[in-house]
Amino acid sequence: MRSVVKAAGTGDQHWLVIIPAGVPNTLIENVQANRDLTREGQSLGVIVPEEDRMPVAALCATSWKSAKECISLQGHFVGTACGHHGPYTPDVLFWSTILFFSTFFMSAFFKQFKTSRYFPTKVRSMISDFAVFLTIVIMVLLDYAIGVPSQKLKVPSKFxxxxxxxxxxxxxxxxxxxxxxxxxxxxxxxxxxxxxxxxxxxxxxxxxxxxxxxxxxxxxxxxxxxxxxxxxxxxxxxxxxxxxxxxxxxxxxxxxxxxxxxxxxxxxxxxxxxxxxxxxxxxxxxxxxxxxxxxxxQFIPMPVLYGVFLYMGVSSLKGIQFFDRLKLFGMPAKHQPDFIYLRHVP
Incomplete structure (x- = not known):
């Protein structure tokens, strides 16, 4: 018999209210109305006290990572602190933005490392050739070390x-x-x-x-x-x-x-x-x-891939004559390169 799993958040813990499937909806709504947990005026979900748990509901406390377990148990989340896909996790958007721009600028930095003054020529050339790969490895390790649950690449587990x-x-x-x-x-x-x-x-x-x-x-x-x-x-x-x-x-x-x-x-x-x-x-x-x-x-964050895509798009503009012509609009005549289409206008 399936159970309806409801989630609620309190501080650093994530509470699951497991309500047996046989309980009428009216009784569940009554429990929610009388046992609603609030914090600073924000509804966090439902917590059922000890005397009301059996046989109506069972209560268990676990970590924030148990949201996946709640979904696997065919559960759904209630309360304004819980979204459709689970409890909101702070700093995910900010961390994803950092990963996105860090990937772009680090890839560009490693690509230009060939013209720097550090390390021997072979080492600089190797870093420049594998700029994107090194950036992805560094960003994945950094994301794993920080521990913020950013969105990861979804790949199937079976062929x-x-x-x-x-x-x-x-x-x-x-x-x-x-x-x-x-x-x-x-x-x-x-x-x-x-x-x-x-x-x-x-x-x-x-x-x-x-x-x-x-x-x-x-x-x-x-x-x-x-x-x-x-x-x-x-x-x-x-x-x-x-x-x-x-x-x-x-x-x-x-x-x-x-x-x-x-x-x-x-x-x-x-x-x-x-x-x-x-x-x-x-x-x-x-x-x-x-x-x-x-x-x-599956450990590669999606913001890292977006940063790689941005870098590939920007780097491919180099050498495109149309883009070079656009840059001439903001360039004084004395600083313009010696392009053939500047000396001979057809």
Whole structure:
């Protein structure tokens, strides 16, 4: 027989009022009305005294972490100090904001560490190359040490479809009538145009001449592989994917070659891109292996991931001609770089 579990907070403790399922609702409401616990005018929930507990209710005291236990017992929370998902925990928003901005600024600091004066060149280069990874590790350890229950990355514990009523393969039509196939052709055409533009625009940005690529591009082959994989994802009910612009630009920036020696005060010269397939292969192999790393991934706070996304978006703006042109509006003419489009206006 299931019980209704009600939660109430008092100071540093979290009280659970366990009311058997057979108790009438009117009796429960009467107990709540007469035994409501208040603190500074704020309703915290219901506490039933010793003489009223049996057989109406049973009372137990536990820590704030027992909110998960309350949810697992099919319970719900009452009182203005308790939200829909459980008792409110102080400082979560403030700590999440600190994690978010700390991740962004620390990633940028480590990325620029290559030009600092500390440590040997190899060490500085290593810190710069693994800036985001080091930042995530530091932020996860810091979040664990502080102990504020920030929102964590939700990952499934088993390698299976998220819904129990479906398998790995999906019937494209299902229970829909036959005419939905014809009706779906209109949004399918719009999605085709969107996917084509997103894929090809990303490919054009990556293969522009400023990157000094030596190997040829494969626009048609890339588009063919995307089409085949989208068909497979549709049959299996998986999300669609195309070339990610921000991730692709970040990948290219991480493979840049620069001159090792330069005059004092002079920036290193850009020499080209390390054109190889190894990093892409390792990236997707690690993505596939991530399904076996759920035990570690569930400790990553969501604000840390948001900070990484912000850093990737901001860092990808570097070298974009449109963004460089926008910065010229607030730059005096004597400080403007020697861009070709400033000397020769078409």
């Amino acid at each position: 299976q479809p998220t819904r129990d009523d479906r398998g790995w393969l999906i019937n494209p039509i299902g229970r829909n009538p036959w005419w939905t196939v014809l009706a779906a052709s209109i949004p399918a055409l719009l999605c085709t145009i969107l996917i084509f533009m997103d894929q090809q625009i990303t490919a054009v940005i990556i293969n522009r001449k400023e990157h000094k690529l030596l190997k040829g591009c494969g626009y048609h082959l890339d588009l063919l592989m995307v089409a085949v994989m989208l068909a497979v994802c549709s049959i299996m009910g998986l999300p669609w994917f195309v070339a990610a612009t921000v991730l692709s630009i970040s990948h290219v920036n991480s493979l840049k070659l620069e001159s090792e020696s330069s005059a004092p005060g002079e920036q290193p010269r850009f020499l080209g891109i390390r054109e190889q397939r190894l990093t892409g292969l390792v990236i997707f192999l690690l993505m596939g292996c991530s399904v076996f790393m759920t035990g570690a991934l």
